[in-house]
Amino acid sequence: xxxxxxxxxxxxxxxxxxxxxxxxxxxxxxxxxxxxxxxxxxxxxxxxxxxxxxxxxxxxxxxxxxxxxxxxxxxxxxxxxxxxxxxxxxxxxxxxxxxxxxxxxxxxxxxxxxxxxxxxxxxxxxxxxxxxxxxxxxxxxxxxxxxxxxxxxxxxxxxxxxxxxxxxxxxxxxxxxxxxxxxxxxxxxxxxxxxxxxxxxxxxxxxxxxxxxxxxxxxxxxxxxxxxxxxxxxxxxxxxxxxxxxxxxxxxxxxx
Amino acid sequence: xxxxxxxxxxxxxxxxxxxxxxxxxxxxxxxxxxxxxxxxxxxxxxxxxxxxxxxxxxxxxxxxxxxxxxxxxxxxxxxxxxxxxxxxxxxxxxxxxxxxxxxxxxxxxxxxxxxxxxxxxxxxxxxxxxxxxxxxxxxxxxxxxxxxxxxxxxxxxxxxxxxxxxxxxxxxxxxxxxxxxxxxxxxxxxxxxxxxxxxxxxxxxxxxxxxxxxxxxxxxxxxxxxxxxxxxxxxxxxxxxx
Amino acid sequence: xxxxxxxxxxxxxxxxxxxxxxxxxxxxxxxxxxxxxxxxxxxxxxxxxxxxxxxxxxxxxxxxxxxxxxxxxxxxxxxxxxxxxxxxxxxxxxxxxxxxxxxxxxxxxxxxxxxxxxxxxxxxxxxxxxxxxxxxxxxxxxxxxxxxxxxxxxxxxxxxxxxxxxxxxxxxxxxxxxxxxxxxxxxxxxxxxxxxxxxxxxxxxxxxxxxxxxxxxxxxxxxxxxxxxxxxxxxxxxxxxxxxxxxxxxxxxxxxxxxxxxxxxxxxxxxxxxxxxxxxxxxxxxxxxxxxxxxxxxxxxxxxxxxxxxxxxxxxxxxxxxxxxx
Numbered sequence: 112x113x114x115x116x117x118x119x120x121x122x123x124x125x126x127x128x129x130x131x132x133x134x135x136x137x138x139x140x141x142x143x144x145x146x147x148x149x150x151x152x153x154x155x156x157x158x159x160x161x162x163x164x165x166x167x168x169x170x171x172x173x174x175x176x177x178x179x180x181x182x183x184x185x186x187x188x189x190x191x192x193x194x195x196x197x198x199x200x201x202x203x204x205x206x207x208x209x210x211x212x213x214x215x216x217x218x219x220x221x222x223x224x225x226x227x228x229x230x231x232x233x234x235x236x237x238x239x240x241x242x243x244x245x246x247x248x249x250x251x252x253x254x255x256x257x258x259x260x261x262x263x264x265x266x267x268x269x270x271x272x273x274x275x276x277x278x279x280x281x282x283x284x285x286x287x288x289x290x291x292x293x294x295x296x297x298x299x300x301x302x303x304x305x306x307x308x309x310x311x312x313x314x315x316x317x318x319x320x321x322x323x324x325x326x327x328x329x330x331x332x333x334x335x336x337x338x339x340x341x342x343x344x345x346x347x348x349x350x351x352x353x354x355x356x357x358x359x360x361x362x363x364x365x366x367x
Numbered sequence: 368x369x370x371x372x373x374x375x376x377x378x379x380x381x382x383x384x385x386x387x388x389x390x391x392x393x394x395x396x397x398x399x400x401x402x403x404x405x406x407x408x409x410x411x412x413x414x415x416x417x418x419x420x421x422x423x424x425x426x427x428x429x430x431x432x433x434x435x436x437x438x439x440x441x442x443x444x445x446x447x448x449x450x451x452x453x454x455x456x457x458x459x460x461x462x463x464x465x466x467x468x469x470x471x472x473x474x475x476x477x478x479x480x481x482x483x484x485x486x487x488x489x490x491x492x493x494x495x496x497x498x499x500x501x502x503x504x505x506x507x508x509x510x511x512x513x514x515x516x517x518x519x520x521x522x523x524x525x526x527x528x529x530x531x532x533x534x535x536x537x538x539x540x541x542x543x544x545x546x547x548x549x550x551x552x553x554x555x556x557x558x559x560x561x562x563x564x565x566x567x568x569x570x571x572x573x574x575x576x577x578x579x580x581x582x583x584x585x586x587x588x589x590x591x592x593x594x595x596x597x598x599x600x601x602x603x604x605x606x607x608x609x
Numbered sequence: 610x611x612x613x614x615x616x617x618x619x620x621x622x623x624x625x626x627x628x629x630x631x632x633x634x635x636x637x638x639x640x641x642x643x644x645x646x647x648x649x650x651x652x653x654x655x656x657x658x659x660x661x662x663x664x665x666x667x668x669x670x671x672x673x674x675x676x677x678x679x680x681x682x683x684x685x686x687x688x689x690x691x692x693x694x695x696x697x698x699x700x701x702x703x704x705x706x707x708x709x710x711x712x713x714x715x716x717x718x719x720x721x722x723x724x725x726x727x728x729x730x731x732x733x734x735x736x737x738x739x740x741x742x743x744x745x746x747x748x749x750x751x752x753x754x755x756x757x758x759x760x761x762x763x764x765x766x767x768x769x770x771x772x773x774x775x776x777x778x779x780x781x782x783x784x785x786x787x788x789x790x791x792x793x794x795x796x797x798x799x800x801x802x803x804x805x806x807x808x809x810x811x812x813x814x815x816x817x818x819x820x821x822x823x824x825x826x827x828x829x830x831x832x833x834x835x836x837x838x839x840x841x842x843x844x845x846x847x848x849x850x851x852x853x854x855x856x857x858x859x860x861x862x863x864x865x866x867x868x869x870x871x872x873x874x875x876x877x878x879x880x881x882x883x884x885x886x887x888x889x890x891x892x893x894x895x896x897x898x899x900x901x902x903x904x905x906x907x908x909x910x911x912x913x914x915x916x917x918x919x920x921x922x923x924x925x926x927x928x929x930x931x932x933x934x935x
Contacts, residue, residue: 113718120715128703149535152551156541160397169547196701204699204760207663208716210685300394310393366666 114217117209121218122225125192129226139188139226143181143234147173151241154300162305167331170243174234175255175326176299179319181234182259183266183290185227190270190286193219197278203367212363216271216355223267224260231259246332254337255329258322261344266290268351275358278365297323318343380424380466381473384417391416391540401545406572414478415567416539418495419560421470422502423530429463430510430523437518442605452602456595460507467503471496478571486574495570498583502563505591508598515601537561559586613677614641614690614767614800616662620671623657631657633824634671639802639817644794646815646832647804648908650920654824655804656696659772662802663693676768689717692766696773696804698757702746706737706756709745710763717764731759734789750777758786762793768800769793775810787814808908808920820912827915836906841865841880843910844887845873847900860896861887868913878903 129135151173158169165172196202205215245252270286277285297319298306306314314320321340328334392410399409406412436442436459445455475492478485485491513523536554538546538561546552555561566583569576616639623632632654639645647655660666662673664684673680676690700709710728719727732738735755740748748756754774761769771790775783791814793799805811811818812832820828820835828835846861848854857874858867864887865876884903891898912920 116715116718120712123715124701124704124708124712127708128701132703145532145535148551149540152548153535153540153546153555154395154398155547155551156401156545157395157398158547159402160400163397199702200695200697200699201701202699203665203695204713205716206665207688207691207693207695207699208713210688210718295390295394298394301397305397306394307396308393310390310396364667366660 114211114214117211117214118218118221121205121209121215122221125189125219125222126225128192129189129222130229135188135192139185140230140233142184143177143230144237146180147177147234147237150177150300157301160301160305163301165302165327165331167244167246170238170241171245171330172327174238174243175330176294176297176323178231178234178255178259179262179323179326180294181230182227182263183294185230186223186263186266186268187270187287187290189219189223189226189267190274191280191283192222193271194274194278194280194282194286197274197362197367198280200367202278202362206363206367212359213356216359219271220264220267224263227259227263231256245330247329247334248332251329251332251334254334255326258326258329258340258344261341261348262319262322264348265344265351268348268355272351272354272358275355275362278362278367293317293319302327318347380421380428380470383424384420385474385477387420388413388417395540398541398545403542403545405542408483408572410478410481411483411572412542412568413540414474414483414571415564416534417474417477418471418499418567419502419563420534421474422467422499422506423534425463425467425470425503426506426510426513426530427523427526428466428510429460429507430514430526431520432462433459433511433514434518434520434523437514437605438520445606452599452606456508456511456599456602459511460504463507463510464500464503467507468496468500470503471499483571485570486572487570491570491575494580495567498567498587501584501587501591505587505594508591508594512594512598512601515598515605518605533558533560538564559590562586614798615639615643615677616645616673616675616768616800616802618658618662618671618673621658621661621668621673622670623654623661623666624669630669630824632661632668635821635824635826637819637826637829639800641800642794642798643816644790644801644803644814646811646818647802647821648806648808648811648818648912648920649804649821650806653821655806655821656772658821659693659695659770659802659804663691663770664688689764690766691768691770692761692764693770694754694757694761694772694774696776698753700745700748700753700756703744705742705744706732706748706759707741709756709760713760713763719764727763731762734762735759736785751779751782754778755782755786758789765797766799768802771801771803773804773806775805775807783810790814806920812908818908820908820915822912822916828911832908835908835911838911841878842906843868843875843877843904844884845870845875845902845904846898847873847902849897849899853897857896857898860890860894864890869919 129139151170154173155169157163158165158172193202196205206212209215247255269290273282273286296310296313296317298314303311303314303320303324321336322344325334325337325340392413395413396409398404399407475495487494510523513526517523536551537558538555543552543555543561546555562582563586565579569579573579616637618635618637621632621635622630624630635658647658649655657666661668662675662680664680664687667681675687678686678690680687704712707728710731711724714724714727732741735758737752737755737759740752745753745756754777758771758774761771775786778786787810790801790803794801803814815832817829817831818835819826830838844861844865846857848857854874861867861874861876864882865878868875868877884901887901891901909920912918
């Protein structure tokens with residue numbers, strides 16, 4: 112029994128819904144652009160704060176955060192779709208038709224990735240159009256996008272796991288808020304070294320901080336702690352995959 | 368009454384702006400080291416934002432509530448009574464204004480507890496509360512206009528990102544003189560939300576700044592007059608249609 | 610299991626957390642190519658049984674084999690064999706009818722070259738060709754049921770589960786669906802497991818019927834055999850005036866056991882008695898009756914005999930207690 116037909120079927124359908132319905136496509140596309148505009152545009156003077164040292168400039172500094180944020184939220188928004196499918200009963204069709212049900216989760220994950228790929232492409236074009244400078248080479252950029260891809264998987268597997276446990280769109284705040292908090296408890300506006308007070312303590316223990324710093328390092332051409340960042344991202348990806356897999360088992364036990 | 372009975376309509380406007388302010392105040396604290404930054408406390412600088420952000424939530428809530436009245440046919444039934452249009456509009460907006468004042472008191476309490484010093488003193492706090500009520504009324508009227516015009520709660524909710532654009536493309540996180548990107552500075556200068564935030568901010572960190580107060584009150588009164596006129600006209604049209 | 614498209618169930622139990630036993634130890638066998646009607650009121654356990662047999666719900670106890678495969682241990686193999694149309698059509702309002710068929714064909718691994726043709730064929734077969742490219746959100750209830758049936762047939766399943774397929778359909782669509790089900794069995798040898806709360810449906814369509822009430826199978830057999838088991842016909846008398854009712858009840862009690870009926874006075878006739886015997890006695894005793902009717906046993910009589918309630922009454926009770934659902 113092949114897995115790919117289920118993965119591709121679910122991914123194609125989910126992606127079609129996500130890209131052809133304005134109420135789904137607009138927030139996914141507009142929010143990252145909006146955050147990028149507001150942060151990179153409104154806060155650019157932060158580069159003059161004593162101790163702020165990021166040669167490519169504040170636009171590139173914020174681009175990395177918004178790229179990771181869009182990756183995580185493309186995953187979360189796809190999780191909303193999973194919850195909606197369970198709420199309106201469509202998930203029953205998938206559970207009944209898919210010989211290997213793990214393919215359903217992988218199909219949603221593939222859709223989340225492709226959905227983010229569209230957002231990331233637009234975001235990157237806009238960033239270069241407004242004059243973003245980069246210091247890293249092609250390998251660094253590949254590193255950045257692979258890291259973001261892992262964040263996308265984490266975002267989806269977390270939200271998808273919640274969606275399959277609660278099976279209602281009313282759980283959306285529970286899927287969204289923790290991701291929002293993890294993102295904003297990282298060094299969003301200035302590097303970790305310039306944070307003070309409680310946020311510094313929180314950011315230091317926040318795994319996303321290291322992923323973000325490595326990502327910014329990639330775009331500057333001197334990525335710090337690359338292995339640690341990838342190990343963290345892969346570790347979180349595996350943990351959240353397991354969370355989603357157990358969520359599928361819960362949904363199966365409940366009959367969809 | 369209805370506003371008070373629905374936790375969903377008054378808890379998010381209280382919590383979210385404070386949460387956003389807390390996160391931003393922590394992350395942007397180093398902005399105060401920039402030359403020309405008007406205060407040494409970013410929290411004092413940021414405290415103005417929840418007042419305006421909460422009012423934007425009021426727009427959505429008022430709009431969604433009134434749209435529900437339109438959808439359920441409640442407005443239709445009222446059109447059969449002798450109730451005057453303006454009385455109906457005042458009735459529907461009074462809850463929004465009351466909520467606006469409660470929100471403002473909450474933000475004040477959060478600010479004072481966190482150690483923010485009000486440069487304009489107790490009289491300034493009073494002016495701040497009057498301004499908060501005015502902002503809620505004017506934004507509430509805008510929500511009412513959208514509701515009478517569109518007649519659907521979902522359409523009102525879809526306007527939410529638009530309101531956020533106005534909030535974020537403003538002097539919310541940085542004073543206008545410290546916005547480095549040209550087009551952003553121009554947009555923030557043209558955006559009336561900047562002047563509302565700066566009006567509240569001046570009472571907190573400057574004291575009595577006639578220019579900031581005049582611009583803040585001037586813009587909100589202007590928006591209020593236009594919104595109330597539009598809402599009243601849209602209500603009249605809806606009543607005639609039914 | 611000797612054949613590859615039958616169903617065997619032994620001691621099947623399904624309990625919901627903090628709830629009663631929805632299915633309480635049922636045993637049944639459906640032969641390959643047979644149409645099995647599962648008849649019962651709302652809340653009897655019909656849909657839960659279908660959910661377990663189609664691998665949507667795990668059983669609490671007991672075993673079930675569908676097409677020779679265990680529904681718990683060999684779920685993926687079961688799912689490749691079966692087609693399912695659930696009581697509430699599982700459709701995505703944002704997709705078109707054609708999108709649904711393509712998706713289903715992909716999930717079921719129908720060869721790529723055949724997917725479009727199969728979708729077209731089924732859309733015509735269920736009368737949705739004109740609406741194929743409209744979003745399902747705009748479909749009527751009947752259209753959704755027909756699309757659901759088409760989806761169940763995409764991969765030419767050997768076993769078809771239809772959970773109350775005609776509930777909410779107009780009489781014309783109902784007849785069309787009955788015809789379709791009969792055709793599937795006749796031409797493709799498909800085994801059909803059909804749940805229904807309509808007596809007529811079970812009577813017309815099913816080779817054999819299982820009657821389920823409160824999670825237990827209370828009777829099973831061909832419709833003819835079940836009715837023959839009840840054997841004796843019922844006699845229904847309509848009083849001319851309501852005031853005559855007690856007198857008629859007393860009179861008819863001499864000829865059989867009384868039956869519960871709000872509309873008329875009814876008895877199950879004793880063996881050896883016929884309508885002519887009653888008419889003679891009415892004449893002799895001068896009893897004033899507006900109308901007399903002799904009725905052959907129905908499946909409702911079978912249900913009544915086995916549970917002490919009519920199917921209609923049990924459905925209303927269930928609606929009051931639990932709301933709809935099986």
